[in-house]
Amino acid sequence: MAGLTPQQHKMHPDPFPRKPWHSVLSVLVVVYLVYSINTMGLDWQRFIDGLGHADKLLDRMFPPNFSRWELLLEGLLESLEIAVISSAAGIFLSLFIGLLAARNFMPNWVSVPVRGFIAICRSFHPVIIAILFVKSVGFGALAGILTLIIATIGFIAKLFAEAIEEISFKQVEAIQATGANFISVILFSVMPQVFSRFIGFATYQFDSNLRNSTMVGIVGAGGLGGTLFSAFQRFDYDFVAAILITIIALILFWEFLSTLVRRIFQCRS
Amino acid sequence: MTAMQSYLDIKDLKKEYVQGTPILKGINFSIEQPGIIAIIGPSGTGKSTLLRCINRLVTPSSGNIIINSQDASNARGKMLRQLRRQVAMVFQEYNLVERLSVIENVLSGRLGYMSSWQAWRRQYSQHDINTAFELLAAVGLSDQANKRADSLSGGQRQRVGIARAVMQDPSIILADEPTSSLDPKTAVEIMSLLERFASEKNIPALVNMHDVKLAQRFATRIIGMSNGHIIYDGPPQDISDDILKEIYGGESWLD
Numbered sequence: 001m002a003g004l005t006p007q008q009h010k011m012h013p014d015p016f017p018r019k020p021w022h023s024v025l026s027v028l029v030v031v032y033l034v035y036s037i038n039t040m041g042l043d044w045q046r047f048i049d050g051l052g053h054a055d056k057l058l059d060r061m062f063p064p065n066f067s068r069w070e071l072l073l074e075g076l077l078e079s080l081e082i083a084v085i086s087s088a089a090g091i092f093l094s095l096f097i098g099l100l101a102a103r104n105f106m107p108n109w110v111s112v113p114v115r116g117f118i119a120i121c122r123s124f125h126p127v128i129i130a131i132l133f134v135k136s137v138g139f140g141a142l143a144g145i146l147t148l149i150i151a152t153i154g155f156i157a158k159l160f161a162e163a164i165e166e167i168s169f170k171q172v173e174a175i176q177a178t179g180a181n182f183i184s185v186i187l188f189s190v191m192p193q194v195f196s197r198f199i200g201f202a203t204y205q206f207d208s209n210l211r212n213s214t215m216v217g218i219v220g221a222g223g224l225g226g227t228l229f230s231a232f233q234r235f236d237y238d239f240v241a242a243i244l245i246t247i248i249a250l251i252l253f254w255e256f257l258s259t260l261v262r263r264i265f266q267c268r269s
Numbered sequence: 270m271t272a273m274q275s276y277l278d279i280k281d282l283k284k285e286y287v288q289g290t291p292i293l294k295g296i297n298f299s300i301e302q303p304g305i306i307a308i309i310g311p312s313g314t315g316k317s318t319l320l321r322c323i324n325r326l327v328t329p330s331s332g333n334i335i336i337n338s339q340d341a342s343n344a345r346g347k348m349l350r351q352l353r354r355q356v357a358m359v360f361q362e363y364n365l366v367e368r369l370s371v372i373e374n375v376l377s378g379r380l381g382y383m384s385s386w387q388a389w390r391r392q393y394s395q396h397d398i399n400t401a402f403e404l405l406a407a408v409g410l411s412d413q414a415n416k417r418a419d420s421l422s423g424g425q426r427q428r429v430g431i432a433r434a435v436m437q438d439p440s441i442i443l444a445d446e447p448t449s450s451l452d453p454k455t456a457v458e459i460m461s462l463l464e465r466f467a468s469e470k471n472i473p474a475l476v477n478m479h480d481v482k483l484a485q486r487f488a489t490r491i492i493g494m495s496n497g498h499i500i501y502d503g504p505p506q507d508i509s510d511d512i513l514k515e516i517y518g519g520e521s522w523l524d
Contacts, residue, residue, distance in 0.1 A: 174364035174430075177324050178437055179354030179381025184388040188377050192368040 057237060064245055065238035071227055076246055079223035082144040083213040087206045089145075090152025095198075097153060098160025099186065105164065115161070122154030126212050130221040141222030148209045148216070155208070159201045160194070167193040199265045203258040210254055214247050275335070276300045276441050276473050277323070282332035282342075284318055292318045294497035296332070300441070303471045305464055307484035307505075310494035311517050316477040319494070320443045323475070324356040325349055337440055354381030357434035359463070361446035363426040365433075367419035371410060374418050374429050375401045378436025397436075404432040408462060424455035428462065435466050442467065442474040448483065456480070460487045481513065 066072070100106055101114040129150050133143035167190060175189040217225025224243060231239045278299040285291040292315040300306060308316050321327040323334055325341055334341040341352045357378070365374045379397050380388055387393075393401075405411055408428035413421065418429065427447060434442055444463060448456035460476075464487055467474040478484050484491055485505040493501030493508070493516040501512050514520050 168367075170360065170362060170364040171366045173326055174358070174360060174433075175366065175377060175380060177326060177353060177356075177358040178378055178433070179350040179352075180377075180383075180388070181350060181385055183385035184380045184383065187385065187388050188369070188380060189366055192366050195368070 060235075060237040061241035063238065064241035065236070066242045068239060068242075072224075072243060072246055075217070075224035075227040075243075076250065078141055079210075079213040079217070079225070080250075082141055082148060082216070082223050083206065083209040086145045086148030086152060086213070087202070087209045090149040090209075091156055091202050091205065093149070094153050094157040094160055097157040099164060099190075101157060101161035102164035103161075104167075104169065105186075105190075118154060118157050118161070120154075121150050122158065126151045126216060127219060130216040130219045134220045139220040139222075144213060144216040144221035144223055147221055148212055151212065152205050152209060156201055156205050160198060163194045163197045163201075164190060196265060200262065203261055207251070207254060207258060211247075211251060214250075274301070276303075276337075277475075278333070278335035279319075279323075280333040280335070282319070282322060282334065283330045284315070284322055284327065285330050291330075292497055293322070293329070296497075296499060298492060298499065298502055300473045300475070302489065303473050304467055304489040305460070305474050305476055305487045306490045306492065307488035308475065308477045308492045308494060309479060309481055309484050309516065310500075312479070314494050315497045316494055317445050320358070320445050320475065320477055323441075323443055324353050324358055326358075350381055354437050355440045357437040357439035357442045359427070359430050359434050359442065359444035359447045361449050363423070363430045363450075365418040365421075365426055365429055367417070369418060370415050371418055371421065371429055372401055372405065372414040375405055375432045375436050378433040381437065401432075401436060404435055405429075408432050423451055424458065427451065427455075427459050431459070431462050431466065435470070439470075440472055442472065444474060444476040446477050446479070448478065448480070456483060457486075463487075481508070 097114060097118065101111050101118060103111045106114075126147050130143060130147040133146045137143050137146065171193065172185060172189040175185045180188065214224045214228070217223040217227065218229045220226065224247065228240065228243045231237075231243060279296050282293055282296040283291055284293040296319060308319065310316050318327055322329045323336075323341070325334075325344065329342055332342060336352055336355060339348075339352060341349070341356075344352050366377065369377070373391075376393050376397060379393060383392070402411070402414065405414055408431060410421075410425060410428055410432075413425065418426065421429065430447075434444075442463065447463065448459050451459060460483060463474050463476065476484075476488070485508065488505050491501065491503065491505045491508060492499055493512060495516045495518075500516050501508065510520075510523055513523060
């Protein structure tokens with residue numbers, strides 16, 4: 001049979017030819033890695049010394065000191081408020097921004113600029129955005145809220161847009177064919193297809209906002225981070241430990257809640 | 270316009286997706302009688318495009334589509350939506366909104382009559398809700414009302430698709446290969462349902478199909494298309510082997 005018994009073969013080209021630039025690229029990556037380690041002056045001795053310092057730090061952190069619990073609670077509540085307000089506002093805005101960025105619903109002249117806006121929101125780390133907002137609206141929770149709204153849009157709006165781009169257009173056509181207007185088409189053919197994924201994205205984002213809300217305070221944008229930073233500066237390491245434990249408790253509590261939320265919505269959808 | 274009330278008039282309809290390669294090359298027909306009108310022809314001959322032009326899921330390149338003495342070919346915005354609700358569509362792959370319940374899918378046929386606020390709040394009139402349940406009973410799915418649409422079988426889904434179409438209270442039903450994804454027995458049941466609703470509502474149902482026998486069994490009129498043209502337009506019993514040869518090409522597939 002042709003191809004199975006050894007015969008005089010016509011020479012076919014190798015479908016998996018070696019590409020020399022692959023090898024060149026790999027060598028370059030390794031060279032750069034070695035170069036970076038050398039310029040940073042990283043060596044084993046520094047690491048060993050560092051461990052000793054960490055030991056001293058841990059010694060001073062334990063036992064954690066909860067005596068200033070009022071300060072701690074105040075910071076915690078402010079962080080929580082920042083996280084809730086920024087998540088609610090950010091997710092709500094992302095619903096619309098995500099739809100405007102979806103290329104299967106919007107013409108290019110809408111989706112391209114909106115995508116650009118989302119990319120800008122995502123291109124800076126929250127700390128940088130927080131510094132900008134602290135400079136422009138002053139110290140306090142407002143700067144933190146605005147920061148996390150931007151961070152939420154940068155992440156969620158993009159995921160929303162991608163979820164909308166992956167839906168089945170057949171269901172959309174069926175609703176269009178009933179004579180429904182644009183908003184009804186979105187409500188009845190797009191939302192049902194993306195809703196449970198949206199819930200998933202939103203709970204992840206709230207999780208991330210919760211953690212970031214304890215961080216923006218370090219640059220003065222309100223919340224527990226401010227308390228943490230000043231405790232560090234005053235070498236109150238036992239209070240630092242108390243704050244860190246509180247943050248861990250907060251995150252674990254949300255982890256528990258979010259599992260619950262997702263279970264509730266999975267039953268429905 | 271003819272003396273008789275015409276449900277649908279298609280005049281010199283042309284469509285090309287790509288410049289220079291027309292799919293529809295000048296289609297003319299008008300529909301004056303209710304009942305099932307079958308459009309037969311090989312795949313890729315423009316049957317789907319023709320139906321999708323009529324409710325303007327596709328915009329024709331030129332020609333006129335007159336529905337109840339209004340031209341749909343250039344309609345936009347509100348006028349287009351009002352035309353669409355008179356023209357109900359049944360799809361080959363049912364196109365139900367899978368994550369909504371069966372009864373919500375049926376009720377979605379009313380969306381063309383509702384504001385988006387009413388749609389968002391699910392404010393259907395009591396009359397619409399009653400009609401939806403009656404239609405569901407008529408297609409034999411009363412006990413499935415609250416199930417999710419994606420839990421139904423193909424035949425059941427198409428029944429819901431038909432109920433949704435009738436829910437629109439249309440003046441014409443378009444069905445694009447409604448039985449092609451179904452087994453022969455279910456296909457006959459679906460065609461019977463279409464026939465029944467068409468006669469109860471006294472409206473025409475324009476049905477694309479490639480099963481010639483099924484078309485001859487249910488249709489009161491058959492339109493045969495080939496290569497973007499209408500080759501045959503007349504009663505089902507007058508379709509001869511010669512005409513089928515002309516529509517589908519070749520003859521080895523006949524008997």
